[in-house]
Amino acid sequence: MPHEPHALDAAAVRTWSSLTVTALGRAREDIDAINVYPVADADTGTNLYLTACSAAKALDAAFEYPADVSEGTAETAGEEGALAVAVRAYAHGALIGARGNSGTIFAQLLRGVADVLGGDAFGGEPRAAASGGLLAGALTRAAESAYQAVAHPVEGTMLTVASAAARAAEAAAGNAADVARAAYDGARAALAETPGQLAALGRAGVVDAGGCGVVAVLGALWEALSGQEVPLEPVRGRAVAVPALPEPCPEEPDGPAYEVIYLLEAADPAVEVLRGRLDGLGDSLVVVGGDGLWNVHVHVDDPGAAVEAGVVAGRPYRIRITHFGDERRRARTERAQRAVVAVVQGEGLAALCEEAGAATVLVLPGEPPAAAEIAAAVRRAHAREVVLLPGGAEQRAAAAAAAEQARADGVRVAVIPTRSAVQGLAALAVHDPDASFDEDVVAMTAAAGATRHGELAIAERQSFTSAGICQAGDVLGLIDGDVAVIGAGLPETAEAVLERMLGSGGELVTLVLGPEVPDALAERLEAYVQHGHLAVDTVTYRGGRYSAPLLIGVE
Numbered sequence: 001m002p003h004e005p006h007a008l009d010a011a012a013v014r015t016w017s018s019l020t021v022t023a024l025g026r027a028r029e030d031i032d033a034i035n036v037y038p039v040a041d042a043d044t045g046t047n048l049y050l051t052a053c054s055a056a057k058a059l060d061a062a063f064e065y066p067a068d069v070s071e072g073t074a075e076t077a078g079e080e081g082a083l084a085v086a087v088r089a090y091a092h093g094a095l096i097g098a099r100g101n102s103g104t105i106f107a108q109l110l111r112g113v114a115d116v117l118g119g120d121a122f123g124g125e126p127r128a129a130a131s132g133g134l135l136a137g138a139l140t141r142a143a144e145s146a147y148q149a150v151a152h153p154v155e156g157t158m159l160t161v162a163s164a165a166a167r168a169a170e171a172a173a174g175n176a177a178d179v180a181r182a183a184y185d186g187a188r189a190a191l192a193e194t195p196g197q198l199a200a201l202g203r204a205g206v207v208d209a210g211g212c213g214v215v216a217v218l219g220a221l222w223e224a225l226s227g228q229e230v231p232l233e234p235v236r237g238r239a240v241a242v243p244a245l246p247e248p249c250p251e252e253p254d255g256p257a258y259e260v261i262y263l264l265e266a267a268d269p270a271v272e273v274l275r276g277r278l279d280g281l282g283d284s285l286v287v288v289g290g291d292g293l294w295n296v297h298v299h300v301d302d303p304g305a306a307v308e309a310g311v312v313a314g315r316p317y318r319i320r321i322t323h324f325g326d327e328r329r330r331a332r333t334e335r336a337q338r339a340v341v342a343v344v345q346g347e348g349l350a351a352l353c354e355e356a357g358a359a360t361v362l363v364l365p366g367e368p369p370a371a372a373e374i375a376a377a378v379r380r381a382h383a384r385e386v387v388l389l390p391g392g393a394e395q396r397a398a399a400a401a402a403a404e405q406a407r408a409d410g411v412r413v414a415v416i417p418t419r420s421a422v423q424g425l426a427a428l429a430v431h432d433p434d435a436s437f438d439e440d441v442v443a444m445t446a447a448a449g450a451t452r453h454g455e456l457a458i459a460e461r462q463s464f465t466s467a468g469i470c471q472a473g474d475v476l477g478l479i480d481g482d483v484a485v486i487g488a489g490l491p492e493t494a495e496a497v498l499e500r501m502l503g504s505g506g507e508l509v510t511l512v513l514g515p516e517v518p519d520a521l522a523e524r525l526e527a528y529v530q531h532g533h534l535a536v537d538t539v540t541y542r543g544g545r546y547s548a549p550l551l552i553g554v555e
Contacts, residue, residue: 008083008134008135010083010086013059017052017059024216030212036201037200038283039101044101050097051104088114094111095107101259108142109142132176135179143165151285156197156198161191180218180221188215194208194211256301258299260303261318262316264313264317266310282306303321336381339385339387340388341359344421349541352425371405378405379406384412386414388402390415417449426448454478454552456497475489490549491525507535511526512548514547515544525538
């Protein structure tokens with residue numbers, strides 16, 4: 001169904017974002033299939049899609065909820081400033097969620113657009129809508145900044161396609177929709193030429209996978225501005241795309257063995273030094289961002305050295321290290337019969353679930369994972385059947401959406417309605433891969449449902465709770481999601497929560513300690529349980545970084 005045409009305003013940016021997610025989701029598998037450069041790891045489409053989802057999530061948040069970001073919010077910006085808020089939030093979301101080489105470059109392209117449409121260029125005046133000429137300037141800035149972010153730019157890649165799109169946009173006349181159409185057509189024409197520009201593509205008989213993503217993004221932009229639908233053309237069937245699929249890659253290809261990605265808080269001079277150090281360690285180096293926040297991507301043989309270089313430069317976090325050989329073997333091997341995917345908050349909990357055989361998605365405080373991130377974990381599990389443990393009530397909707405995506409790919413998925421990590425641990429404890437899928441799901445669901453869950457948290461502000469009014473700094477004791485106790489200290493509040501939870505009986509108490517909680521608290525609580533409930537056993541785990549101060553489970 002055609003969309004209403006838009007001026008290039010904040011509403012158009014949101015429509016563009018939504019259509020980009022749809023377009024990349026539709027083309028994801030086809031783009032993955034033609035991914036041969038810089039590494040034939042069949043994930044370019046997935047990385048672009050996940051990056052677009054992160055960008056869309058940040059953009060939606062800027063317009064739906066108050067946000068503590070330097071770009072401001074739509075609520076405070078007014079109509080004239082809303083476009084700047086939109087493009088900056090869109091670029092920021094891509095930066096913090098960029099995946100892989102292609103996703104990192106995509107994030108920098110959006111940053112270039114935001115530099116212009118966000119008011120940092122052409123006089124810096126806020127505007128409610130942008131002209132065709134301003135859009136052309138934004139696409140030019142995007143292509144230039146992407147080239148600058150790549151340590152050793154190569155022609156025949158998404159950089160080439162983005163640059164051709166910018167030239168076509170600059171040559172066009174008319175409104176923003178006309179300029180977007182010219183950019184889209186220029187990108188398609190450039191994409192068709194990529195096999196003749198890059199030997200790896202020519203040998204495989206394919207166009208550049210990242211370039212396909214640029215075409216999809218620009219098609220979504222034209223659709224958002226014109227109201228006209230871009231024809232639904234599978235990547236392998238369109239004139240600019242693939243004559244044949246690439247041959248399977250060898251077991252030990254040339255090039256570094258690991259991909260390392262992390263966010264980095266660092267000053268500009270330190271980042272310049274970091275670029276030099278990482279360039280000497282490996283290849284495919286892309287560093288994007290600015291204003292103190294960067295996304296670093298590099299392929300290396302020594303991932304530890306790449307991370308250490310980040311530590312010298314500033315504060316690296318959200319570190320992801322991928323071994324290319326593992327990814328290739330997974331793509332070629334037969335699917336496992338069954339896997340468990342657990343969404344958890346806390347690195348220690350993630351390690352605990354992985355020891356029990358589950359794949360994990362780590363939740364950061366205040367940043368629940370998007371459905372696309374959970375769906376990607378389900379794909380990586382590479383199984384015919386998947387049991388999905390959401391971890392908390394706030395992740396349930398994303399897990400359900402991820403399950404639908406996986407079912408569309410032919411995977412049988414069951415979502416266990418866990419509301420806490422301790423319920424997930426209880427479910428994992430009874431997981432039986434040799435039982436039938438239905439029997440396993442029923443047993444895991446029953447174990448999770450039979451586990452009452454408690455949590456201790458620190459109040460951030462004065463507020464009304466089901467247990468009365470709390471003040472900032474109070475310790476809140478939650479039972480099954482509701483505040484049941486308000487206390488001054490962690491030990492006393494934990495004992496009060498335990499007493500209430502054990503009042504209705506129990507056989508096993510599970511304690512998960514946060515990173516700042518001393519071992520002495522666990523010893524005190526274990527003694528408390530042993531003294532008052534002789535028949536109840538207690539087990540204690542460390543939740544690790546990012547976990548809550550204390551989680552309690554009673555089975």
